[in-house]
Amino acid sequence: MATIANQPRCDVCGNKLVKNGKNSAGRTRWRCKNCGASTTVSRPDITAKKQFTSFHRWATGKQSIAELGTPRSTFHRTTAWCWQVQPHLEQTGEQHRYLMLDGTYFNGYCALTAFNGKHIIDWQFCDREKIASWTHLLQGMTPPQIALIDGNGALESVLTALWPDTKIQRCYFHIRQSMVKHLTLNPRTVPGQQLLALTRALMKVSTKDEAANWSEQFIHWQSMHEVTLKERTYAKDRTASRPTRVKPHQTWWYTHIGLRRTERLLHDLLKKDHLFQWLDLAQPGELLPKTTSPLEGGINAGIKEQLRLHRGLTPQHSMALVRWHLYRYAENPKDPWSFVQRHHWAEKPKPKPRAEEPIGPAVYGQHFSWGDGNGIRKGWGGRR
Structure with a gap:
């Protein structure tokens, strides 16, 4: 009968409703002075905001569903629509002094991130680090003065093509990893020992x-x-x-x-x-x-920790969780509720129609058949 507003209107005559006490459930009762109709007004937007707030606190925090005080089945049912909400960053065109570029893998996907030492500038999801995925991430960004990379060949090729004036700095931590991989920590030859010392x-x-x-x-x-x-x-x-x-x-x-x-x-x-x-x-x-340690040891390590705390998610839900984790490190993050649109919570997903399955073989249908043994029988059935 009423719309979502502080001054709902009557569905019978269209006049404004006034408050008329509360019902037995504690909800406000509204009454029309013109026709006398009475009703209670529901606010699905307030309900949706409460559901999304609970979902966001769970997705970005360390609390389990049980610690939120909501039954598991109820939480999954009421927050199923929240997985559709996707935060995004808007490029400002600012030129940064340096950017750390790296990719981290999770659940069969890879998250490419650009980090300026304090904030996440942008991210991109892909199956693996390759030229196409790095190009899609970097082509819309302003080239920085220095790019710190871990030695990925595809990334270096994209930087040379898109940002020819940007200087490239190789991460020292990954250099040391390569040294240990090829030389080990105890080389048996004198040249190897000298190179490890270098x-x-x-x-x-x-x-x-x-x-x-x-x-x-x-x-x-x-x-x-x-x-x-x-x-x-x-x-x-x-x-x-x-x-x-x-x-x-x-x-x-x-x-x-x-x-x-x-x-x-x-x-x-x-x-x-x-x-x-x-x-x-x-x-x-x-x-x-x-080094790229502030990115890998901080933000990317946090991605793995969040997925460990929320293990068991599907790949698509894991991607949504990583997206909210990265948005926390944006320079000027908006209120998460600002990304929610009415169609996210108003349109409930329709269940798929189930095809009727036959009960049994064709001989057990609705028609009479002599083959099923239920016909009129004649002859001697035996006696005592």
Whole structure:
């Protein structure tokens, strides 16, 4: 009878309703002075806001459904429409000093994020880190002065194509991970031990002079072990075991492949000038980051923690949960209720019609059949 407003109108005559006490359930009773009709007015928008507030507190917090004080089945039923609400960020066109770019995987999906050290600038969901997904994320953003990356090849290609004037800084933490992967923490050769010491010294570089000194030491190490890096093992040598990485038709392979891969990585970083941009572009008194740890160890680690606390979600619901988690780190986040539209909670999903299944074989239908054994029987049935 009434509309959603503080002054509802009568559905009979159209006049405004006035308050007329409360009913036995404690709800306000409204009465029309013109025709005398009486009714109670429901506010589905207030109900929906309460449901969404409870859903948002659960999705972004650490409380379980039981700790919210709502039965599990009731919570899932009343908040089913809340999964449709999607927060989004609006690009301001601001040029940032630097951006940390990284992707994290969850439930078969990948979340690509752009972080300026304090706030999330934008995000993108995809199946994996590839050129198309990184292009879709970065093409609408203003190029920063420095981009910190973890060494993903697709990301580096997109940065070179879309942001040619942006300087690239490789994350030191991922450099160390690659060193440990190829050299291990206990290399058996002297060149490997020396290169591991150089890698540890790289992590402690803090000035331009130290960076120049480190570069000279690395170049000296290359020239000193040039022969070792090019050493080969031939398949005709029966004493040599064939590594799993070697293809069956190969006749030779590099003996110290781990040492060679580590040397190639550092050599390429120096050649592309991706190693000391955090020092070369720093202003007096400014400390630029050299790792993506604030993004990976903070926001991305929080994604994994939220999914662990809410484990069992479908991939689509996991994506919605990650979206709300990332929006918490926006620079000027809006009220989550502002993203809710009337069609989200007003239109209830219609159940799919169920097809009628046959009760049994065709002989057990509604028509009479002699084949089912229910016909009139004749003959002697036996006697005592």
